[in-house]
Amino acid sequence: EASQGHISVVLLGATGDLAKKYLWQGLFQLYMDQVSSGHSFTFHGAALTALEPGQRLMFDVLKKLTCPPDESPNRCAVLKDQFLKLSQYHQLKSAENYTVLNREIETLLRQEGLKEAGRIFYFSVPPFAYTEIARHINSSCRPPPGAWLRVVLEKPFGHDLESAQQLAADLTSFFREEEMYRVDHYLGKQAVAHILPFRDQNRQFLDPIWNRHHVERVEIVLKETVDAKGRTSFYEQYGVIRDVLQNHLTEALMFLTMELPANVSRAEEVLQCKLQAFQSLRGLDKNSAVLGQYQAYASQVQEELQKAQDYISTTPTFAGVLIHSDSLRWEGVPFLLTSGKALDERVGYVRVLFKNRAYCTQSETLRDAEHSQCKAKQIIFYIGHGALNAPAVLVSRNLFRPVMPEGSWREAVGQSDLHIFGQPLSDYYVYSPVKERDAYSVLISNIYHGRKDFFITTENLLASWAFWTPLLDSISQQPLRLYPGGVENQHLLDFEMESGEVAFTLAEAVELLNPNRL
Ligand code: BG6
Numbered sequence: 001e002a003s004q005g006h007i008s009v010v011l012l013g014a015t016g017d018l019a020k021k022y023l024w025q026g027l028f029q030l031y032m033d034q035v036s037s038g039h040s041f042t043f044h045g046a047a048l049t050a051l052e053p054g055q056r057l058m059f060d061v062l063k064k065l066t067c068p069p070d071e072s073p074n075r076c077a078v079l080k081d082q083f084l085k086l087s088q089y090h091q092l093k094s095a096e097n098y099t100v101l102n103r104e105i106e107t108l109l110r111q112e113g114l115k116e117a118g119r120i121f122y123f124s125v126p127p128f129a130y131t132e133i134a135r136h137i138n139s140s141c142r143p144p145p146g147a148w149l150r151v152v153l154e155k156p157f158g159h160d161l162e163s164a165q166q167l168a169a170d171l172t173s174f175f176r177e178e179e180m181y182r183v184d185h186y187l188g189k190q191a192v193a194h195i196l197p198f199r200d201q202n203r204q205f206l207d208p209i210w211n212r213h214h215v216e217r218v219e220i221v222l223k224e225t226v227d228a229k230g231r232t233s234f235y236e237q238y239g240v241i242r243d244v245l246q247n248h249l250t251e252a253l254m255f256l257t258m259e260l261p262a263n264v265s266r267a268e269e270v271l272q273c274k275l276q277a278f279q280s281l282r283g284l285d286k287n288s289a290v291l292g293q294y295q296a297y298a299s300q301v302q303e304e305l306q307k308a309q310d311y312i313s314t315t316p317t318f319a320g321v322l323i324h325s326d327s328l329r330w331e332g333v334p335f336l337l338t339s340g341k342a343l344d345e346r347v348g349y350v351r352v353l354f355k356n357r358a359y360c361t362q363s364e365t366l367r368d369a370e371h372s373q374c375k376a377k378q379i380i381f382y383i384g385h386g387a388l389n390a391p392a393v394l395v396s397r398n399l400f401r402p403v404m405p406e407g408s409w410r411e412a413v414g415q416s417d418l419h420i421f422g423q424p425l426s427d428y429y430v431y432s433p434v435k436e437r438d439a440y441s442v443l444i445s446n447i448y449h450g451r452k453d454f455f456i457t458t459e460n461l462l463a464s465w466a467f468w469t470p471l472l473d474s475i476s477q478q479p480l481r482l483y484p485g486g487v488e489n490q491h492l493l494d495f496e497m498e499s500g501e502v503a504f505t506l507a508e509a510v511e512l513l514n515p516n517r518l
Pocket of ligand 1: 224243244348
């Protein structure tokens with residue numbers, strides 16, 4: 001069975017929050033999916049903590065691994081047992097520790113007579129530790145020629161163009177570009193990951209309308225109810241633009257605006273087209289953004305960071321940014337990226353709204369908004385939470401009936417009383433994933449398959465920072481409007497946002513985000 005070779009997975013930060021919450025579960029899912037692939041696996045959890053108590057802490061996490069509802073409980077229980085047996089803890093602190101780890105991997109391969117396929121090193125550690133770990137892996141833990149090395153890195157990847165360049169330069173002295181897998185977990189969200197395949201499979205319908213003549217506007221939204229309490233030492237340095245817009249929302253924007261490559265399953269082509277889309281973005285300035293801060297933020301910062309009572313934070317916890325592309329296809333179309341903490345609801349979506357007003361206002365008989373032709377025409381990649389509380393793709397029935405990949409997405413039987421963006425669910429074709437998977441499971445599977453288009457290349461990262469850094473520089477001293485947080489965030493309505501010919505007041509922007517409007 002092991003003819004395909006052996007894969008060693010090393011999870012650094014094995015007892016940290018991310019590992020506990022998602023990564024071990026994602027690795028277990030990988031094991032369940034690939035146990036019959038012909039590959040054999042070992043899983044090495046590592047942290048700075050000594051063997052005891054590190055080992056115990058790690059196994060406490062492993063014992064809590066759960067089985068997905070689509071998996072048979074018996075099979076899952078057996079596999080969980082095996083997974084635990086294949087997992088071991090290592091203290092990785094000194095250079096010597098890395099040498100020992102390497103020796104243990106080699107010994108195991110030799111004893112079992114296994115050929116080595118590759119090694120995955122997952123860095124679930126703060127970026128300041130990257131360089132040191134990278135140096136050790138490069139000098140002591142590289143697999144022999146013929147086997148691959150994949151290192152997986154978690155954000156933040158710098159806080160502006162210059163620091164991102166520096167970090168990238170540091171890493172490139174240890175790893176080749178094809179060895180690095182930078183995670184943006186939104187690329188693993190099933191609805192986001194389906195944007196390109198959806199565009200590809202529906203070329204016939206979308207080709208004529210995926211442009212400025214037919215698209216009225218696009219909203220890319222991540223609203224959160226949680227605030228920054230407990231993590232202000234991170235948040236105070238980053239703020240909502242660096243935390244969420246520069247990465248998660250921008251990536252979704254790129255999948256939407258990029259030209260479709262001839263073959264969307266070729267990572268190289270996808271990455272190339274994505275990079276070109278960055279080049280078409282019009283530069284931002286401080287007038288492109290509305291910024292806010294929830295009222296309790298200042299006192300949370302004062303308390304957690306022991307700042308004086310009169311300390312003023314200029315870190316935005318809410319941003320609405322209006323973006324334009326100068327490409328022939330998208331010129332003039334407003335792309336509104338919005339995210340905030342302590343808002344009234346938790347929801348994430350990418351919503352493409354098509355024009356249909358001209359047609360409707362011209363025709364007497366069609367003027368009635370109830371007429372199917374005059375209802376809003378939209379495509380929504382529903383990332384999750386909110387009213388649907390699940391990932392989904394929605395297409396207005398008066399637009400077209402989309403082609404969805406059989407086996408991975410199925411038509412959902414919707415609750416008829418639900419309204420999404422002011423319309424009953426029955427107005428849409430609604431699709432949901434056959435197997436719901438969290439973003440990290442999706443990404444770990446793609447690391448295993450070597451699918452680099454699910455990750456952020458150095459060029460992509462720097463292009464994104466080059467786009468956002470001028471705005472970040474220009475707003476660094478800009479006063480913020482305070483909002484109360486929670487359900488009463490109507491105070492946000494006082495902002496104004498203007499850019500070029502299209503002007504949004506935030507009242508409109510927030511109204512756009514109101515799930516009960518069209
Ligand atoms: C993270 C941010 O990258 O994404 C968090 O650092 C944010 O501040 C989170 O809350 C949102 O992700 P999700 O998966 O909870 O929507």
